[in-house]
Amino acid sequence: MDNKLDFLFLTETWHKPLDYFSLNQATPTGYTYIDKPRLEGRGGGIATIHNKDLKIISLSMPTVSSFEHVALKLPGSPPLIIAIIYRPPKPSPDFLTDLSDLLTQLCALSPSVLLLGDFNIHIDNPSCSLAREFLDILQCFSFTQHCHFPTHNHGHTLDLICSTGLETSPPSCHDLHISDHLLIKTVITLPDPPTRLKRTINFRNLKSISPSALTAALSLNLTTSPPQASDNPSDLVTYYNQTLSSCLNLLAPVKSKSVTFARSAPWYTPALHQLKQKKRQLERLYRKTGLTIHLQLYRDHLHQYKATLNSARSAYYSNIIHSGSSNPRTLFSTINSLLAPHDNSTSTFTPDKCQTFLQFFQSKIDNIYNSLQSATSAPTPHPKSPPCAPPTPLLSPYPSFPPSLMPNSPS
Known part of the structure; x- marks a missing residue:
């Protein structure tokens, strides 16, 4: 939000399937995400947080075993294809082949392709054979590799930004002090820039x-x-x-100006704003002096700011949950906003999901039909009739009398 980013590409998210809580908390208001967790094992995972004003289409690409990837399409003339890749450090002999196949499919969709992510290849090491072969593949597809500086705290270039058919600015790296990798930021010329709604405000320049x-x-x-x-x-x-x-x-007449507003979080308080200002001051002081003591002060305040953010967010949602305990609609909508995936209509329904949905119901119908057919085709055994019991003698309603005492009998 501070840097007005349209995209934030994340690798090694470590989130599990159907685990959306951390992504929901990390996604600001006015943004949404597209994620792909690692299905088995620990680690891995890819996510893209992007501005909701951008129309993003998730592309279905074949899954490979040598790396994780997510492919996106930004419509335009021509469209922009973006591929995020995370290659685990464990070597795989199929990596170069799988990468070549992926680039072949991406370049067939559009002449403008952006390839980025954590490749875990020491591009800075000229004696690395894997790095040389990797750069040769990029050259074959007319890709330009833009990162020529260390992107890891051990001094190696592992995170890359590669493009073809795009105008990009020289990337810059920033140490956020929350990861062993650096943040790489670049500016690209989008083929179809979005139109943002503006509002007219009136203000006075009181400082003048x-x-x-x-x-x-x-x-x-x-x-x-x-x-x-x-x-x-x-x-x-x-x-x-x-x-x-x-x-x-x-002295300060009223002026009018058209501006765009970013929607802030509802739990962002003035106290948090003051902590953020203090964080900016310590960050500028550290960048100015470069002293270790100023870096330590900045890190300590960064952790304090993060803890205060978490506390304010937790208090805000706890208040909503407690106050809406008698209102199921408010309660469930709040829980869904924390745990359910974001509604992203551009990537929810893919051909693979539709095919899986169709196969599931087709198998259900086939199973029911087979069970009914087997039940009707088998002969139904007739129950045996019980043995006939001897007839029960009929009892007369009149009492038994001797013949001599029978009524109307001759004497």
């Missing part, structure tokens, strides 16, 4: 008012006679305010 000019203007205007009803406090106050307004309009 000198105390002597303000004193002279007040002395000149206040020497005139006040209103006739000078004994009325309300009239005197009105006269005083009008005099100050006229002096202000004279």
